[in-house]
Amino acid sequence: MKGPFTCRRRGPLRGAFEVPGDKSVSHRSLLFAALAEGETRVRGLLRAEDVHSTWKAVERLGARVREEGSEVVVTPPARLSEPEDVIDCGNSGTSLRLLAGVLAGVPGLSVLTGDASLRRRPVRRVVDPLRAMGAVLHARDGDRLPPLVIQGRPLRATHHVLAVASAQVKSAILLAGLSADGETVVEEPALSRDHTERMLRRMGADLRVDGLRVSIRPSRLHGGEVDVPGDISSAAFFLCGAAAIPGSEVTARGLGTNPSRTGLLDVLRAMGADVVVANERESAGEPRADVTVHGGPLEGVTIEGALVPRLIDELPVIMVLATQAVGRTLIRDARELRVKESDRLAVMGEALAAAGARIELFEDGCAIEGPTPLCGVTVRTRMDHRVAMSMAIAQLLAPGGETVLDDVACVDTSFPSFFPILERLSERA
Ligand code: S3P
Numbered sequence: 229m230k231g232p233f234t235c236r237r238r239g240p241l242r243g244a245f246e247v248p249g250d251k252s253v254s255h256r257s258l259l260f261a262a263l264a265e266g267e268t269r270v271r272g273l274l275r276a277e278d279v280h281s282t283w284k285a286v287e288r289l290g291a292r293v294r295e296e297g298s299e300v301v302v303t304p305p306a307r308l309s310e311p312e313d314v315i316d317c318g319n320s321g322t323s324l325r326l327l328a329g330v331l332a333g334v335p336g337l338s339v340l341t342g343d344a345s346l347r348r349r350p351v352r353r354v355v356d357p358l359r360a361m362g363a364v365l366h367a368r369d370g371d372r373l374p375p376l377v378i379q380g381r382p383l384r385a386t387h388h389v390l391a392v393a394s395a396q397v398k399s400a401i402l403l404a405g406l407s408a409d410g411e412t413v414v415e416e417p418a419l420s421r422d423h424t425e426r427m428l429r430r431m432g433a434d435l436r437v438d439g440l441r442v443s444i445r446p447s448r449l450h451g452g453e454v455d456v457p458g459d460i461s462s463a464a465f466f467l468c469g470a471a472a473i474p475g476s477e478v479t480a481r482g483l484g485t486n487p488s489r490t491g492l493l494d495v496l497r498a499m500g501a502d503v504v505v506a507n508e509r510e511s512a513g514e515p516r517a518d519v520t521v522h523g524g525p526l527e528g529v530t531i532e533g534a535l536v537p538r539l540i541d542e543l544p545v546i547m548v549l550a551t552q553a554v555g556r557t558l559i560r561d562a563r564e565l566r567v568k569e570s571d572r573l574a575v576m577g578e579a580l581a582a583a584g585a586r587i588e589l590f591e592d593g594c595a596i597e598g599p600t601p602l603c604g605v606t607v608r609t610r611m612d613h614r615v616a617m618s619m620a621i622a623q624l625l626a627p628g629g630e631t632v633l634d635d636v637a638c639v640d641t642s643f644p645s646f647f648p649i650l651e652r653l654s655e656r657a
């Protein structure tokens with residue numbers, strides 16, 4: 229869908245939906261398969277623009293990617309080659325940062341760039357550790373912003389202590405460590421999503437996890453099968469919408485329930501929502517389940533510390549949910565929200581305040597007093613898919629209101645079926 233969009237739906241939300249493939253796992257499946265020996269068959273790959281950026285990038289590095297029915301098969305090159313042209317990562321920070329880690333060890337010159345939003349997002353966090361490993365990197369504006377130019381080199385194994393919990397930075401370093409000359413170690417201050425560790429280990433990497441410390445030795449990866457779980461960051465919009473609207477009952481089927489990603493379920497329970505987890509299973513190293521949420525009264529909660537990386541991408545829609553909870557919801561330690569596809573604290577703060585929420589912003593979070601009825605608003609989405617989808621959910625809470633999203637093309641970066649599912653679960657206002 230392109231251009232402006234007027235949301236005119238109302239709750240309650242009712243029904244079940246199949247959650248589309250997890251974006252983080254989808255990126256990793258294509259990229260790691262391109263580094264492996266032998267083919268990899270991926271089931272449930274997310275078909276969305278961000279993952280397409282990684283798909284194009286691995287093809288540019290010499291991999292072949294083909295569709296076979298609903299599966300995607302990756303045939304790696306004998307060895308990754310210097311790309312002939314600039315690699316455009318579009319809107320995808322994960323593509324850019326993970327590719328940086330891979331390309332740091334590939335002899336030759338690579339240039340990574342992206343759209344206007346990605347070119348405003350920080351890269352110093354990968355430049356510094358990869359330089360310490362011996363790669364030569366340059367970026368715009370004093371090495372702060374993409375484009376990123378990488379001269380790949382034989383890499384030294386080093387020890388990195390991260391200032392922020394970031395799965396993208398952790399993964400970039402681990403991927404560089406695959407070809408370094410010894411043991412590479414990354415320590416993070418809190419656990420960020422661990423899909424890289426799980427998938428690399430399954431593919432044969434010599435990787436060890438000890439609490440918040442991950443180490444990797446040079447390894448050969450082997451292709452195989454990947455089964456992508458449903459993306460909790462996408463399901464979150466409907467789970468939060470259902471929790472906030474009495475009379476709702478929504479089931480997300482095949483939801484990824486990796487504990488490093490399920491902070492949202494903990495928050496829903498702490499707010500008093502009825503959350504039922506059924507049919508728990510594990511496939512290709514990632515747990516999944518069917519999760520049902522019922523609407524009901526909610527209470528404000530505090531979200532801070534180690535919980536934040538476990539729900540970082542869900543915070544925009546949690547901010548919407550908080551407007552309906554009784555009392556104060558406090559979000560702290562979430563400064564990272566300011567360097568996502570947009571400054572999500574500022575953009576969501578402005579949109580929710582315009583819709584009637586009582587919200588106070590801090591440098592690292594916000595406080596929201598609820599419950600407040602919301603009204604329809606015109607939202608500048610700033611090319612941020614999660615802002616657009618969160619405000620479409622906010623419109624459900626604006627009785628009789630219309631919300632105009634100035635541009636919904638961004639939704640296709642992660643969740644092209646968002647509006648069709650919303651239509652199916654809700655009613656016309
Ligand atoms: C991601 C990690 C997170 C998250 C992003 C996807 C990943 O970013 O916000 O949407 O796939 O590794 P950070 O690593 O910057 O926290």
